[in-house]
Amino acid sequence: MPTITPFDPWKTRQCTCPPKLTLNPYTGCSYQCIYCYATSYIPNFYNCRPKKNLIPQLKKEANRLKGELISIANSSDPYPHMEKTLNLTRACLQVLSKHDCKIQLITKSTLVTRDIDILKKTPSMVSLSITTDNNRIAKTLEPHAPPPSKRLKTLKKLTQKGIPVSARIDPIIPLLNDDFSNLIKKLASIGVPHVTCSTYKAKYDNWKRFTQTFPALAKSLKPLYFERGERIGRSFYLPEEMRRKIVKNVKELAEDKGLKFSSCREGLPQLNSATCDGSWLILRN
Numbered sequence: 001m002p003t004i005t006p007f008d009p010w011k012t013r014q015c016t017c018p019p020k021l022t023l024n025p026y027t028g029c030s031y032q033c034i035y036c037y038a039t040s041y042i043p044n045f046y047n048c049r050p051k052k053n054l055i056p057q058l059k060k061e062a063n064r065l066k067g068e069l070i071s072i073a074n075s076s077d078p079y080p081h082m083e084k085t086l087n088l089t090r091a092c093l094q095v096l097s098k099h100d101c102k103i104q105l106i107t108k109s110t111l112v113t114r115d116i117d118i119l120k121k122t123p124s125m126v127s128l129s130i131t132t133d134n135n136r137i138a139k140t141l142e143p144h145a146p147p148p149s150k151r152l153k154t155l156k157k158l159t160q161k162g163i164p165v166s167a168r169i170d171p172i173i174p175l176l177n178d179d180f181s182n183l184i185k186k187l188a189s190i191g192v193p194h195v196t197c198s199t200y201k202a203k204y205d206n207w208k209r210f211t212q213t214f215p216a217l218a219k220s221l222k223p224l225y226f227e228r229g230e231r232i233g234r235s236f237y238l239p240e241e242m243r244r245k246i247v248k249n250v251k252e253l254a255e256d257k258g259l260k261f262s263s264c265r266e267g268l269p270q271l272n273s274a275t276c277d278g279s280w281l282i283l284r285n
Contacts, residue, residue, distance in 0.1 A: 003051065003058045007071055014232060014265040017277045020069035020104070023058070025088045026050055030080040031108060031145040034209040035171055035200055038075045040234065048080045050088050058092060062099040069279055070096060071104045079109030081144070090115055097122040102282050106168075108145045110154045116161050125164040125281045127196070128155055132177040133186060140213060141177075148183075156190045166278025167192050170264060171200035172246055174224070174238070175217055181253055188257035194278050197250040198264035199243050201235035202226075232267075240267070247271055 007022040008015045028048040029038070039045040072078045078089040093115055096103055103124040105112055112126055119126070128151055132138050135147045146154075158165050167187050172178055180197075187195060202210070202225045211218040225236040237243065247263045251271050254261040260274035274280055 002061060003054055004061050004070065007074060012233065012265070014267055016262075016264075016269050016272070016275075018069070018275055018279060020071050020277075020279070022071045022074045023092065024051070024073040024076050025054060025078055025092050026073070026076045026080055026083075028080075029076045030082070031077060031142055033142045033145065034213050035141065035173070035206050037201065037203060037206065037235075040203045040205050042075060045076075048076070048082060050082070050086055054088065055091050055095065058095050062095050062101075065096075065099045065101045067100050067102070069102045069104060069282070071106060071277070071279075074106060077107050077109060078105060079107050079111040083109075084111060090118070093118045093122070102279070104277065104279055104282070108142065108151065110146045110150050113154055113157050113161075116158070116163060119163050120161065123282050125166065125278055126158055127166045127168055127278050128158075129168040129170055130155075130183065130187075131170065132180070133183040134177070137177055152186055152190065155187070155192055159191045164278075164281035165192055166194040166196060166281060168196050168198070168264070169250065170196065170198040172197060172250075173200045173217075174221060174242070174246070176214070178246065180250060184250070184253045184257060184259070188259055192259065194260040194262070194274055194281060195250065195254045196262045196264050196276055196278060197247060198266065199238055199246055201232075201237055201265070203235055207236075244268060244271075 004021050004023050007020045028045045030048040032046050097118050106127045108129045130148050130151050133148050138148050228239045229237050251261045262272040262274050262276040
């Protein structure tokens with residue numbers, strides 16, 4: 001089975017990412033975010049495990065690369081807790097840095113700064129997710145992920161070291177983390193050039209976790225998702241006008257601070273002022 005595969009093989013109309021490849025060093029994730037989408041299609045997802053024979057296989061596949069963008073990782077965070085000792089993602093970066101490709105890291109982890117030495121000599125960028133700047137809310141939403149205060153410091157360090165960065169405000173959940181004006185101010189002060197946002201998409205499994213964690217809020221949101229919202233594929237979306245209002249608000253706040261803006265899988269590409277995944281930063285750099 002190949003280690004490098006096409007991104008978004010389902011060709012969903014909501015995805016506006018440019019053509020790229022994807023690599024997941026791990027199966028599953030140790031952060032246990034209650035809104036996680038990957039739990040719906042990867043069994044035993046919260047039991048994180050490294051891919052077997054990954055590096056030997058990757059070395060073979062890397063020889064065939066011809067300048068493609070490799071996105072690490074789109075299903076499982078490339079820096080789960082065990083990465084600190086296993087160094088599997090670092091080994092992948094070391095292999096890829098010796099071949100003709102561009103690298104995009106998508107993570108919530110502060111450990112990404114460990115690999116600045118590789119990123120500095122490779123066409124690369126980091127997309128770091130910050131769901132909220134409220135540590136208390138984040139602890140409930142993302143129980144085992146680094147607190148947002150540390151993620152902001154990570155973005156600052158990457159920026160200071162010359163690594164292009166993008167911030168993902170994702171997912172935005174009405175009445176919970178939909179006040180992001182202060183977060184965007186912090187991102188702008190750090191020097192983050194690009195923000196991507198996305199609203200929460202309910203799936204049966206993550207909705208069950210969400211209901212157990214926030215029962216009162218779930219009761220308020222249920223009609224918005226399952227009565228007034230729309231179903232796209234296996235996900236339940238907020239009503240389009242509500243999504244548009246949320247996304248437009250982020251756009252205005254970001255662009256007022258001089259940041260480029262985009263949304264992810266919202267069906268609103270006309271609001272974007274930059275490529276949604278932030279990969280354009282690699283070319284700019």
